[in-house]
Amino acid sequence: MHILMIECNPNGIAGIADALALGHDVTFVSADPDFYLGASPLAEAAFAHDRCDVIKSTEAFSIDELERLAKEINAQKPVHGVMTYSEYHTVHAASVARSLGLPGMSVEGALNARHKHRTRLTLEKTDVRQPRFVSVADPKDMAAAVHKIGFPCVVKPSDGTASLHVLLLRDDQELTDYLAELAKVDDYGRGVTRIPEIVVEEFVEGELVSVEACVLQSGEIVNLGITDRNLSGFPYFIEMGLTYFRGHPLQDELFAMNEKVLKGLGVDFGFIHAEYILAEGGPVLCEVNGRLTGGIVPQLMELSSGVNAYLEVIRQALGEKPELPVPGDVIAGGHWFGSPVDGEIVSIGFDKLQGTPGFVEALAYAKPGRTVSRLSKSNFDWLGHLIYTGKDRDEATGRVRAALDDIDFNLSVKVAR
Structure with missing residues (x-):
């Protein structure tokens, strides 16, 4: 079968690798394939596989262009399924699936x-409980929206993900600073342009x-x-x-x-x-x-x-x-970690974790020599994760939290004089 994958996420490269291992053909469309080579240890082998075609298209975030490209791909080799693991591209996958007459979510x-x-x-007039909110399309209307909701409030781009640019505001100065920072953000990378809508909601x-x-x-x-x-x-x-x-x-x-x-x-x-x-x-x-x-x-x-x-x-x-x-009888828990301060990674080691009860995996995302910032703003500040299992939620959580203390994390930090 032939799968059309529209972008991905770093962990989702495992899905591409698994599909190839089962004998499927994969066509992977991305505005920046190199992003995945730097973010997933599985990407290089997957992209080099003889049944994987990687198509770089800087216009892939345009649905019209993507649908045109998908029909071209389908004409050359019939596509049997369209999908994505990427939050940024769910509408794109639904649109392409519809255009090719294949299973998918409604657009x-x-x-x-x-x-x-x-x-x-959409849910405003239903009985689904939601925070009080105001949707804003023009930054000039933000102050009025924030004051309508009241401090503290949460502000978030309507099309964000991974907690990026999501902030708890406590006063007008924080609002001013937030808008100044967000004004610098036109896109999220990989050709993903930001829409103007911002949601202001009660905390x-x-x-x-x-x-x-x-x-x-x-x-x-x-x-x-x-x-x-x-x-x-x-x-x-x-x-x-x-x-x-x-x-x-x-x-x-x-x-x-x-x-x-x-x-x-x-x-x-x-x-x-x-x-x-x-x-x-x-x-x-x-x-x-x-x-x-x-x-x-x-x-x-x-x-x-x-x-x-x-x-x-x-x-x-x-x-x-x-x-x-x-979920079955075994419960799995995970925990991410980051740096407490800005610096350069010297080493990240997990030797003390090997063989401890419930240990499954310890993985560092960053290599020695990389400059990193303090874990402070979003999930993109993560430097690695641990995974443990247990007989229940409490045991799995307790094991993974205890293991954080046994990570051998060495950082070179510049000291101001």
């Missing part, structure tokens, strides 16, 4: 999930969790499990640790709410990742992502369920009924 549903202001506005306190789900081709919504998400770094929102499991005290309420959200948005196909804040009065919708959950969560899914979620996304795109990664 309207993809747009409603992709753009946070559309999510809020809702509570634990952050996500519901991982799959909408089958029949339209049936299957809630798979819950991922708890520990945040750090206020006024920024950086995800630091998580576990994937079933049995949360609010699971039934979360699953029922998730079905309302997905139906209300018109999200009708594929693996879905939706985040909720567990506020005092009940779950509040944070955001919806119309694709498989990112980061290391697919690994946690496979450790707990035995199902490779990356491959199941591909199988579903090819029109097959996917096997679903429902």
Whole structure:
């Protein structure tokens, strides 16, 4: 079978590698293929595979150009499935699938999930709990929107991801500084241009969790499990640790709410990742992502369920009924780490972790000699992760947090004189 992959994410390169190993052909379209070579250890071998065609297109973020290119690719070698693991490209994948008559999410549903202001506005008159919000398209209207919501409030680009440019504002000076920084951001890399809409919403306190789900081709919504998400770094929102499991005290309420959200948005196909804040009065919708959950969560899914979620996304795109990664008896947890200060990496070692109970993986993203900044603003500040398993959520979480103290992290720091 021939799979058309529109961009990806670094962890998703594993899905390309797995598809090739199963004998599928993959055509990978990207505005910047070199980005993946520097971000994933699997990319070089995957891109060099004789059944993998890598097409560089600097215009790939234009849906019209992408659809033209997809039809050209399809004419040369019929495409059987269209997909992406990239949050930035969910609407693109849906549009191309529609243009080729292949399985995919409705474009309207993809747009409603992709753009946070559309999510809020579409669900505004339903009984889905959301923060009070104002959608702003012109920076000149930001001050009025912020004062309407009141401090503290959260501001976020409507089309952002990985907590990039998401900030808790506490006063007018922070608003001024935020707008000055955001004015410098025209794109997110790989040709992804930023849309003007910004969402201003009330700050809702509570634990952050996500519901991982799959909408089958029949339209049936299957809630798979819950991922708890520990945040750090206020006024920024950086995800630091998580576990994937079933049995949360609010699971039934979360699953029922998730079905309302997905139906209300018109999200009708594929693996879905939706985040909720567990506020005092009940779950509040944070955001919806119309694709498989990112980061290391697919690994946690496979450790707990035995199902490779990356491959199941591909199988579903090819029109097959996917096997679903429902958590099992083993619970997997992960934790990211970063640098406490700016400096240059001398070494990152994990020797003390080898053989400890539940240890699965320790991975550094940065090599010695790289200059790094303090973990402070977004998930892009991560320098590596650890993964452990346990018999339950508490054991897995406890093991991975304890292991953080045994990372051998050496940094060269300039001292001001």
